[in-house]
Amino acid sequence: MQTTMRKGVVVLTVAGALGAALTTAAAAGPPPKAAVQPPDSAVQQSLDSLVSQEKFPAALASVTKDGRTTSLVSGSARLGGQVPVPRDGEVRAGSNTKTFTATVVLQLVAEGKVELDAPIERYLPGVVRGDGIDGTKITVRQLLQHTSGLPNYTEYIGLEDFGKIQHKFFQPHDLLAAALAHPAKFAPGTQWEYSNTNYLLAGLLIERVTERPVQEQITERVIKKAGLRHTYWPQPGDQTIHGPHPQGYATRTFTDPTIVDATEMDPSWGGAAGQLISTPSDLAQVSRALLDGRLLPPAQLAEMRKTVDAPLLPGWRYGLGLFRVPLSCGGAYWGHGGDIEGYETRGGTTDDGRSVGLAVTALPGTFGDADQAAKAVVATVDTAFCR
Numbered sequence: 001m002q003t004t005m006r007k008g009v010v011v012l013t014v015a016g017a018l019g020a021a022l023t024t025a026a027a028a029g030p031p032p033k034a035a036v037q038p039p040d041s042a043v044q045q046s047l048d049s050l051v052s053q054e055k056f057p058a059a060l061a062s063v064t065k066d067g068r069t070t071s072l073v074s075g076s077a078r079l080g081g082q083v084p085v086p087r088d089g090e091v092r093a094g095s096n097t098k099t100f101t102a103t104v105v106l107q108l109v110a111e112g113k114v115e116l117d118a119p120i121e122r123y124l125p126g127v128v129r130g131d132g133i134d135g136t137k138i139t140v141r142q143l144l145q146h147t148s149g150l151p152n153y154t155e156y157i158g159l160e161d162f163g164k165i166q167h168k169f170f171q172p173h174d175l176l177a178a179a180l181a182h183p184a185k186f187a188p189g190t191q192w193e194y195s196n197t198n199y200l201l202a203g204l205l206i207e208r209v210t211e212r213p214v215q216e217q218i219t220e221r222v223i224k225k226a227g228l229r230h231t232y233w234p235q236p237g238d239q240t241i242h243g244p245h246p247q248g249y250a251t252r253t254f255t256d257p258t259i260v261d262a263t264e265m266d267p268s269w270g271g272a273a274g275q276l277i278s279t280p281s282d283l284a285q286v287s288r289a290l291l292d293g294r295l296l297p298p299a300q301l302a303e304m305r306k307t308v309d310a311p312l313l314p315g316w317r318y319g320l321g322l323f324r325v326p327l328s329c330g331g332a333y334w335g336h337g338g339d340i341e342g343y344e345t346r347g348g349t350t351d352d353g354r355s356v357g358l359a360v361t362a363l364p365g366t367f368g369d370a371d372q373a374a375k376a377v378v379a380t381v382d383t384a385f386c387r
Contacts, residue, residue, distance in 0.1 A: 042387040044072055046380040051075035054376050055367035056360040058085045058246040062280035063384050064288075064355040069281060075361075077246035079259070086244035090230055091359045092267060093278040093345055094338025098199050100222045101214070101272045102144050102321025103290065104206050106300040107221055113209050116141040116303060123205045127176070132184035140205065142188050143198040144320040145308060149186040152195040153179035157269060160254040162341050166262065167239065170269040175200055192310055192318060196273040203272025214272050226289040231278040239264045241277055248342020249362045259366070262342030274340055280347070280357030287335055287349040290322075305334070323348070329386035339363055346381050356384040 040063060047059040051074045058075035073085035108114040120128055120143060121135035128135030133150065142148040156178040158165050179197040186193070203214040210217055215233035223231050230243055241263060250262040267275045289295050296304065307317035307324050315326035319334075325348060326332045333356070335348025344363050347356040358381050364373035 040070060040072070040384070040387065043070075043380070043384045044074070046376075046383045047072055047074035050360060050373075050376055050380060054364075054373040056362055056373070057249055057367075058361045059380075060085060060087070060089055060091070060246070060280055060359045061380075061384060062088055062284050062355075062357040064284060064353070067353075069284075071281070075246075077361075079247070079249065085246050088230075088279045088281045089359075090241050090243040090245040090277055090279050091343045091345060091361070092241070092248065092265075092338070092340045093231070093276045093283060094270065094274045094340035094343065095196075095199075096278065096283055096336050096338045096345060097218075097270065097272065097274045097276040099286070099290070099321045099336045100218045100276065101199050101202050101206070102304065103295050104214075104217050104221050105140065105144060105202055106296050106304060106320065108206070108209055109303075110297050110300045114140060114205070116144075120201060120205065123208050124201065127204070128180070128201065130180040130183065132187075133180060138188045140202075141303075141320065143202050143205075145192070146194050146198055146310075146318060147189050147192050147308060148195065148198055149184045149188050149191065149193070150195050150197045150201075151179045151182040151185060153197045153200065154269070156182065159269070159341075161252075162250050162262065163252045163256075163260065165269065166260075166265045166341075168269075169236070169266050170271075172200060172204060172271055175269065175271065176204075192308055194310075199273035200271055206272070215275075218272075218276075222286065222295060225295060226286045228278070228282045228285055231276060231282045231286070233275055234267055234277060236268065237266075239266050243279075246361045249366060250341040251366055265341065267340070270340060274338060280345070280359055283345065283347070284349065284355045284357045288353075288355060291334060291349055291351065327385050328382050333385060344377065346377050347384075348381075350385065354385055356381050358384070 050056045050059040057079055058077055061072045063070045071087040073087055077083040077085045109116055117139050119136045120138050138148045153175045206214045206217050247261055247263045249259055252258040252260050293301055304320045307319045310316045310318040317324040322334050324332050324334055333348035333350045338345040345359045347358045349355040364370045
């Protein structure tokens with residue numbers, strides 16, 4: 001459903017369902033630097049099709065196989081001309097941020113500071129309350145797993161009118177209040193439903209336990225530890241993208257198809273659910289670092305990979321900040337994904353070291369049919385893994 005996708009930080013329309021899958025990975029061991037190699041023709045053709053057929057202004061990919069990373073691009077970095085797309089350019093990573101947030105929570109679990117199956121009430125007393133909402137009955141695991149039943153704050157803060165919120169600053173507690181003003185969707189642990197509110201609370205949990213800002217903890221514990229060079233959390237008031245980047249585009253509202261430049265925006269409504277800026281290869285690197293065990297001890301990585309059915313497409317499952325997505329050529333990849341006005345990112349990493357990071361410079365539906373465009377993005381990721 002397109003409206004849900006547009007209201008969420010990471011929601012993908014495929015056959016009318018939510019979905020996501022991006023973070024990418026490099027080969028085992030220290031990830032190789034992204035390099036320009038002779039392009040994989042099938043992947044290049046798929047990127048070209050995203051531009052020519054689905055009308056995305058630009059598409060960028062980072063593909064790692066057999067220890068070699070290839071960077072590919074298609075389209076133009078700016079509408080109205082043929083401006084070269086920066087290879088491995090920076091983009092708004094949206095809900096890939098959730099993987100970073102979940103990783104920090106699991107590190108705190110490993111340190112004995114948080115219990116996965118303890119109620120969120122233990123760490124945020126009196127905060128999680130509402131109609132059918134009781135923080136004593138919602139566990140930390142259920143937040144990270146999207147089985148809490150909490151309403152999704154992004155449905156209630158006006159994202160359907162991007163023109164009004166593009167430069168608006170949001171406080172985390174205002175976002176939480178917007179969610180908790182609505183009733184629970186279901187009893188905790190009884191269903192799966194994607195909600196950015198879960199990760200807003202995970203960010204507040206990190207701050208309460210560490211007594212430090214969540215952006216600092218993500219930077220020190222994940223970004224620096226994984227050796228990411230082009231991933232950062234925009235500071236309050238920073239609406240720009242710092243490094244080489246393609247412009248991102250959006251419609252003014254859900255009903256007004258006027259195209260606007262969405263590159264500069266205030267991402268504060270994303271917070272611990274979707275505020276990061278990154279590149280396809282950096283997202284690959286953090287994903288590889290996760291699966292290689294460089295960010296989490298074995299016990300916590302095993303918890304992260306325990307999945308529940310995510311009723312999106314056949315075989316799709318969700319762990320703690322990661323999707324498991326089946327591949328047409330067999331096996332599956334692990335990753336997340338990000339949808340934020342101006343950019344969509346998809347991809348992931350396999351246990352045998354293949355990785356794919358893909359970014360396009362608009363949400364599906366901005367320039368054409370949302371369902372068709374979303375399917376094309378997913379198909380391109382599958383092609384990159386399987387060809």
